[in-house]
Amino acid sequence: MKKKLISALLCVAMVATMVAGCGSKETSGGSDSSASAASGDEKLIVFVPKVTGNSFFESANDGAQEFAKKVGKFTINYDGSATAAVADQVTIINNAITQGADGIAVSSVDATGLDEVLKKAQDAGLSVVTWDSDVTADARQIMVSQGSPEILGEFLVQLSEDALKASGKDPAKDDIKYCWHYSQATVTDQNSWHDAAEKVIAEKYPNWENVAPDNYYSEQDAEKAISVGESVLTAHDDINLIICNDSTALPGQAQAAQNLGKTVKDVAITGFATPNAMKDYCTAGIVNNWGLWDTGLQGSIACYMAYYLADGNKVTIGDKIDIPEIGEVEIVNNSEITGNDSDNVDGSGVVFLPERAEFTADNMNDYDF
Template structure:
C-alpha cells in the first residue's frame, strides 16, 4: 500500500470540480445536510471485481487493494477478467458472474456503452453494479468511483507535460510545441474525456502548440502494440516535443519505444498516467521526467465497498456521505460531475470522486509499492 500519498490539486478539486456538479436530479438540500452514513450489513457479500484487462500493473494493483480491504470488511472480492481489453470478453465475465449468483459487480469498462445491455440484465437479476476508473451509461450502473473530473485530469496531464518541457529548456508560452495523444481507444469514456478537456485547456492556455495528430494514436491497451505505435509516432514525427499518454498501457509502451530509439527526456517529453512501479525503471534511465496517477488500490476498494453496500439493500442519494472503514468519508455527487448535462436518478445513482492525485518523479517514486 502507499507509504505517504502526497496531496495534490486540493484547491482545484474544491474550486473547480465541485462548481460543475450541480443541478442533477436527486440533489436537494435535505440530502446534502444528512449526517454521514455508516453501514454494518455488508459482511458476506461477494463482489466480482472486473478490470479492463488482466496483467496490467494498474489493474493488478487495484485488485490487490480491493481484496486487501475487502478482507478487512468481511466481503469477498473475486477478481475476474481477461487479458484482452475487449467488450466481448468483459460481457462474458459479467454474464458468468451473474450466473454464479454473486451479489455485486464492480467494473472498469473498455467501452462507454458496450457493456450497458449486460449490466442492465445483471441489475434485473438482482446484482448491484458499480463502475470504477472508466464508466458506462449512468442508467446501466448505480455509482461510479472516479479518479477526478475531466477538467482536473485533462489539466493535470497537460501541466505535467508543460512542466517537463520547461525543465528541458522550452518556452511553453512562446515556442511552437508539437504534441500528440497516445492512449487506448476512441471508445473509452474516461480517457476520451481527459483528452477532450486537455485539448480545450491547451487551446486556451498554450495556443501556440500544434497537435500533429488530431485523430490521436491508439494502441488498444495492448502492451506490444503500445511499443509499436509509440515507435511509429517517433518515426512519423522526428521533431515532436511532447507525447501525452493518458493510459497505463500506452505510457510504458511509449517510454520503451523512446528507449529503443536511444531517446531520453532531453530529446522528447513523454508523460501520462500509470502506476509508479511500471514507469520507475524508465525514470531511472532518464527517459521520462514525471508522470501521474491516483491510489488505484483505494479506488478499487471504494468501488467494491459501494457495490456491497448497495447489494445489502442500502440507499444513497446525491449529497449523502458514507464513512468507509480504513479509508474515510466519501460523498455522492451528481452524474454531471463527469458528463455535462447528465441527469441523476433519485436513489443509488451518482459519482464518488477520489480526493487526491499524485505526480511521480525520481524523488518520490520509490515511496510507493503499486
Template sequence: MRKAIAFVMAGILMVTAMTGCSKSGGATQAAAKAADKASDITGKTVVFIPKLTGNAFFESAGKGAQKYGKEWGINVDYQGSPNAAVADQVSVINNAVASGVDAICVSSVDATGLDSALEEASAAGVTVVTWDSDVSNTARTLMVSQGTPDILGKMLVDMGADSLTKRGTDIKADKIKYCWHYSQATVADQNSWQAAGEAYIKENYPNWENVAPDNYYSEQDAEKAVSIGASILEANPDIDLIICNDSTALPGQCKAAQNKGLTKEDVTITGFASPMSIKDYCNAGIIEQWGLWDCQVQGAIGSYLAAYISAGNQLKVGDKLDIPKIGTVEVLPNDCLVDGASTGDVNNGVVLLPERTVFNKDNMNNYDF
C-alpha cells in the same frame, strides 16, 4: 500501501480536486450510519472486473480491493481477461451473474458496450458499480472516478508543460509539437480527459500544434503500445511532447523512445500509469514525471460501495459515507463527469477520489503499486 484516501508525503506534489459539480439534495446521516450498517455487508461477494488482466494498474487495484475486502468481511473475486474487449468483459459479467454473486464492480473498456449486460445483471438482482472507466449512468448505481475531466485533462497537460520547461523550452513562445497516445476512441474516461486537455491547451498554449488530431491508439495492448509509440517517433522526428493518458500506452511509449536511443532531453513523454511500471524508465532518464492516483484505494472504495448497496442500503446525492479503514466519501451528481447527465433519486451518482499524485525520481520509490 496507504490506509487512507488523504495521504501526504514530504516532497510529493499533490493535485487537489476542485469538483465544480452541481449538487442536489442535502447531506444526510449516512456517515453516522455507516458504522452501524457495516455488518450488513459481511459475507457479500463482489466480482471485481478490470479492463484487462496483467496490467500493473488493474492488478494493483484488484489487490487493494481484495486486501480491504478481507478487513471488511466481504469476498472480492478478481475476474477478467487479458484482452481489453467488450465481448470478454460481457462474458465475465454473465458468468458472475450466473454464479449468483451479490455485486459487480467494473472498469469498462467501452462507454456503452456493456450497458445491456449490466442492465440484465441489475434486473437479476446484482448491484452494479463502476470504477476508473464508466458506462451509461442508467446501467450502474455509483461510479468511483479518479477525477473530473477538467481536473485530469489539466493535470496531463501541466505535467507535460512542466517537463518541457525543465528541458529549457519556452512553453508560451515556442511552437510545441505534441500528440496524444492512448487506448481507443471508445473509452469514455480517456476521451474525456483528452478533450478537456485539448480545450486547456487551446486556451493557455495557442502556440502548440497537435500533429495528430485523430490521436494514436494502441488498444491497451502492451506490444502494440511499443509499436505505435515507435511509429509516432518515426512519423514525427521533431515532436516535443507525447501525452499518454493510458497505463498501457505510457510504458509502451517510454520503451519505444528507449529503443530509439531517446531520453527526456530529446522528447517529453508523460501520462498516467502506476509508479512501479514506469520507475525503470525514470531511472534511465526517459521520462521526467507522470501521474496517477491510489488505484488500490479506488478499487477498494468501489468494492465497498457495491457491497454496501447490495446489502439494501441507499445513498443519495449529498450523502457522506464513512468507509472503514479509508475515510469519508461523498456522493455527487453524474454531471460531474458528463455535462448535462441526469442523476437518479437514489443509488446513482459519482464518488471522486480527492487527490492525485505526480511521480518523479524523488518520490516514486515511496509507492508499492
C-alpha cells in the same frame, strides 16, 4: 496517497462450486489473487478490470483484496481477461449473474458496450458499480471516479508543462508540437480527460500544435503500445511532447523511445501510469515525470460501494457514506463527470477520489504500486 499499498496475500482454498471464478480467462499475472465464494453473510463482489497483467489494475486488486480482509463483510473475485474486449467482459458479467454473485465493480472497455448486460445484472438483483472507466449512467448505480474531466485534464497539462521544462523547452514561449497516445476512441474517461486538456491548451498555449488530431490508439495492448509508440516517433521526428493518458500506452511509449535511442532531452513523454511501471524508464532518463492516483484506494472504494448497495442500502445525491479504514465519501450527480444534466438519473451517482500525485525521481520510490 503517499502511504505504500500492501500487496494482497494469496487467497485461501477455493470453494468447488465457485472455482471458475465467474468464468475468468486469466487472473492477475497468473496468481490466484481472487476470493471464490462468500461465506455466511458475506457478500461476493466480482471485481472486473479492463485487462489483466497491467500494473494499474493489478495494484487496484491488491489494494481491494487487502481492504476486504480488514473489513470482513465481503469477498472479492478478481475476474478479468488478458484481452481488453467488450465480449470478454460481457462473458464475465453473465457468469457472475449465473454463479450468484451479489455485486459487480467493473472498469468498462467501452462507453456503451456493457450497458445491456449490466442492466441484466441489476434486474437479477446484483449491485453494479463502475470504476476507472464508465458506462451509460442508467446502466450502473455508482461510478467511482479518479476525478472530473476538468481536474484530470488540468493535471495532464501540468504534467506536460513539467515534462517539457525537463526537456529544455519553455511551454509558454517555444513552439511545441505534441500528440496524444492512449487506449481507444470509445473509452469515455480518457476521451473526457483529452477533451478537457485540449481546452486548457487552446486557451493557455496557442503556441502548441497538435500534429495528430485524430490521436494514436493502442487498444490497451502492451505490445501494440510499443509499436504505435515507435510509429509516433518515426512519423513525427521533431515532436516535442507525447501525452499518454492511459496506463498501457505510457510505458509502451517510453519503451518505444528507448528502442529508438530517445531520451527526455529529445522528447517529453508523460501521462498516467503506476509508479512501478515507469521507475526504470525514469532512472534511464527516458521520462522525467508522470502521474496517477491511489489505485488501491479506488479499487477498495469501488468494491465497498458494490457491497454497500448489495447489502440493501440505497443512496441518493448528497448522501455521505463512511467507509471503514478510508473515511467519508459523498455521492454527487453524474453531470459532474459527463457535463450533461440529462445524465442525472434516479438511483445513479458518482464518488470522487480525494487526490492525485505526480511522480518523479525524487519521490517515485515512496510508492509501491
